[in-house]
Amino acid sequence: MTSGSVISMTAEELLRGWQPLRVGRRIEVHAELPSTNTAALVAAENRDADGLVVMADYQAGGRGRLGRIWHSPRRASVLCSVLLVMDDPSAATPRGNPDLQTTSADDPGIGGRLTLLAAVSVCAAVRQATEITPSIKWPNDIFVGGRKMGGILIESRSLGGRMRAWVIGIGLNCHQQAGHFSPELRETATSLDLAASHPIDRTAVARELLRALDARLSDPASPSDRVLHDEWSRYALPIGHRVRLRCDGREYAGQTLAVEPHGGLIVQCDGGIRKWFDPQRTTLL
Amino acid sequence: MIDVAQVRELIELMVEHGLGEIRIRQEDSSITLRRGPTGEVMMYPQQMPMLPMGGAFPSGAVAPAAESAAQPLEDEGLLAIKSPMVGTFYAGPDPQSPPFLTIGAEVNPDSPVCIIEAMKVFNEIKAEVTGRVERVLVKNEQAVEFGQTLMLVRPRS
Numbered sequence: 001m002t003s004g005s006v007i008s009m010t011a012e013e014l015l016r017g018w019q020p021l022r023v024g025r026r027i028e029v030h031a032e033l034p035s036t037n038t039a040a041l042v043a044a045e046n047r048d049a050d051g052l053v054v055m056a057d058y059q060a061g062g063r064g065r066l067g068r069i070w071h072s073p074r075r076a077s078v079l080c081s082v083l084l085v086m087d088d089p090s091a092a093t094p095r096g097n098p099d100l101q102t103t104s105a106d107d108p109g110i111g112g113r114l115t116l117l118a119a120v121s122v123c124a125a126v127r128q129a130t131e132i133t134p135s136i137k138w139p140n141d142i143f144v145g146g147r148k149m150g151g152i153l154i155e156s157r158s159l160g161g162r163m164r165a166w167v168i169g170i171g172l173n174c175h176q177q178a179g180h181f182s183p184e185l186r187e188t189a190t191s192l193d194l195a196a197s198h199p200i201d202r203t204a205v206a207r208e209l210l211r212a213l214d215a216r217l218s219d220p221a222s223p224s225d226r227v228l229h230d231e232w233s234r235y236a237l238p239i240g241h242r243v244r245l246r247c248d249g250r251e252y253a254g255q256t257l258a259v260e261p262h263g264g265l266i267v268q269c270d271g272g273i274r275k276w277f278d279p280q281r282t283t284l285l
Numbered sequence: 286m287i288d289v290a291q292v293r294e295l296i297e298l299m300v301e302h303g304l305g306e307i308r309i310r311q312e313d314s315s316i317t318l319r320r321g322p323t324g325e326v327m328m329y330p331q332q333m334p335m336l337p338m339g340g341a342f343p344s345g346a347v348a349p350a351a352e353s354a355a356q357p358l359e360d361e362g363l364l365a366i367k368s369p370m371v372g373t374f375y376a377g378p379d380p381q382s383p384p385f386l387t388i389g390a391e392v393n394p395d396s397p398v399c400i401i402e403a404m405k406v407f408n409e410i411k412a413e414v415t416g417r418v419e420r421v422l423v424k425n426e427q428a429v430e431f432g433q434t435l436m437l438v439r440p441r442s
Contacts, residue, residue: 111404112406115405154405156407157409249426249428260290265289276296280371281428283402283405284405
């Protein structure tokens with residue numbers, strides 16, 4: 001159903017009722033930006049910007065994974081980027097970054113952890129702010145009722161020395177109606193308004209999102225990887241859903257038989273074979 | 286019941302010991318893991334007929350052979366820009382943009398070289414060397430290994 005709550009949100013409203021420890025210590029809300037992720041990466045030149053939140057009512061050049069454009073009417077989505085500035089282990093071992101070498105299922109590295117953490121935070125926030133419990137499609141697409149409701153794009157860049165910037169970009173469809181989606185997306189995309197039986201408060205969704213991210217990012221040791229893994233698994237789509245994947249330059253389609261957040265997927269591919277997809281080499285299409 | 290962690294462990298054992306095939310039987314289920322000519326591992330349930338080695342396996346997989354191919358050129362005084370991680374190589378910031386670098390481009394340590402993506406995390410990789418790009422050894426969207434040479438740079442004299 002539709003909602004009349006399509007006004008711009010303010011930093012004060014986003015911080016109402018809670019005190020951020022890290023995420024949200026500084027919040028910028030823009031009427032329009034080319035990209036909240038790009039703005040957050042630019043802000044990373046200031047090393048004190050860790051925890052900065054950049055939000056926009058509209059992204060002129062908003063992009064998803066692989067450069068796909070994220071279409072959204074003004075004030076219809078939660079468009080949010082969180083900047084984290086952290087120690088870069090690669091500085092100690094040039095040409096061999098032990099953190100970025102996320103090949104171990106037991107040690108997914110910062111990037112792998114952020115992927116799960118962002119998806120779990122979105123689900124927890126939407127569940128808190130609405131009647132809806134979203135699901136995660138590996139590794140971090142957000143689904144409601146079998147359709148994509150949100151996306152997450154994480155980017156990282158060296159800042160020189162031992163520092164590295166990580167930006168978690170999140171886009172959540174809130175007030176879109178069916179006609180807002182292009183014809184090719186109409187059967188596969190949704191919004192909270194379309195899925196809910198009550199009005200959606202976009203500001204409340206954004207506020208809960210920042211709270212959920214802050215709760216999981218303010219202490220590097222908490223949640224533990226095990227707790228995060230279990231939380232992700234609870235929100236994961238049940239096995240048996242269809243996927244299209246690209247791995248080592250080839251495209252595959254099929255039905256999931258098993259999914260592990262850092263272990264990858266086992267898929268019953270169309271055509272008969274079952275194949276394990278290495279998470280490091282696999283991109284969901 | 287198929288367990289991803291078990292399969293992953295088995296695949297690592299196959300690679301570590303150079304095994305071509307493993308068959309596992311557990312209670313009422315059985316699977317076969319077989320390595321193709323490119324090193325890719327395929328999994329078959331017991332009731333599925335075994336596919337012959339060779340052409341039945343995907344041929345698009347990329348073997349991490351660029352490292353050895355690059356070595357002689359490195360011996361010629363070229364500097365290698367290597368991948369710091371396993372993932373997918375993207376030559377430009379997005380599909381609409383030109384590549385960060387092409388042959389002949391001048392680079393300095395802060396020049397962005399590529400994006401490498403793993404688990405939907407897009408990592409910008411910097412050159413960390415100074416000079417002129419002589420060779421680009423990987424293609425856009427190609428899977429790359431940890432330590433694989435991506436480009437070769439002639440150092441500035």
